[in-house]
Amino acid sequence: GAGVSQTPSNKVTEKGKYVELRCDPISGHTALYWYRQSLGQGPEFLIYFQGTGAADDSGLPNDRFFAVRPEGSVSTLKIQRTERGDSAMYLCASSFPEGNEQFFGPGTRLTVL
Amino acid sequence: EDQVTQSPEALRLQEGESSSLNCSYTVSGLRGLFWYRQDPGKGPEFLFTLYSAGEEKEKERLKATLTKKESFLHITAPKPEDSATYLCAVISNSGYALNFGKGTSLLVTP
Numbered sequence: 001g002a003g004v005s006q007t008p009s010n011k012v013t014e015k016g017k018y019v020e021l022r023c024d025p026i027s028g029h030t031a032l033y034w035y036r037q038s039l040g041q042g043p044e045f046l047i048y049f050q051g052t053g054a055a056d057d058s059g060l061p062n063d064r065f066f067a068v069r070p071e072g073s074v075s076t077l078k079i080q081r082t083e084r085g086d087s088a089m090y091l092c093a094s095s096f097p098e099g100n101e102q103f104f105g106p107g108t109r110l111t112v113l
Numbered sequence: 114e115d116q117v118t119q120s121p122e123a124l125r126l127q128e129g130e131s132s133s134l135n136c137s138y139t140v141s142g143l144r145g146l147f148w149y150r151q152d153p154g155k156g157p158e159f160l161f162t163l164y165s166a167g168e169e170k171e172k173e174r175l176k177a178t179l180t181k182k183e184s185f186l187h188i189t190a191p192k193p194e195d196s197a198t199y200l201c202a203v204i205s206n207s208g209y210a211l212n213f214g215k216g217t218s219l220l221v222t223p
């Protein structure tokens with residue numbers, strides 16, 4: 001079956017611009033997660049959705065970052081007033097609610113110039 | 114605070130030379146320990162979940178084991194296609210987020 005998909009695969013933007021990153025989870029997975037990975041590091045947790053609501057957003061670094069999942073499926077990570085330090089690989093993962101195995105998408109490489 | 118430390122940071126093996134990767138962890142109640150493989154520029158690929166000390170899982174040339182303080186990923190007779198970064202992560206009983214180590218970068222040469 002289809003895995004987690006993320007668009008775009010690459011995004012280049014200028015400092016101060018707004019960006020949206022999209023994640024389409026595996027069909028039937030009600031849990032969705034966003035992570036951020038810098039070069040040479042492991043992924044770091046940003047936010048977790050169970051259904052439509054954000055169950056845990058403790059990993060969001062500041063209020064420039066926001067994520068939604070209005071219909072409990074596709075999710076969008078939104079970053080306002082981008083900074084060069086936001087450059088990273090943004091990863092989305094999904095899982096069954098009762099299962100712990102998270103399956104990752106291919107990621108979106110964000111570059112802020 | 115949960116912590117995951119992986120060693121070595123990098124490992125170079127000859128094809129067929131078996132070895133082990135280490136993942137040491139501290140967590141306030143372990144929900145599960147996870148191993149992922151990550152190729153350059155791609156998302157992590159799920160390999161194993163381990164839930165309790167003494168548990169072992171195998172897949173092809175890989176075998177993962179778990180104790181109360183660490184996990185090992187044993188690679189038997191590796192091939193060049195096993196070259197990748199191997200990530201270890203834990204989930205504690207208090208949440209659902211994966212807490213990753215920095216990974217071990219494995220290079221297997223012919």
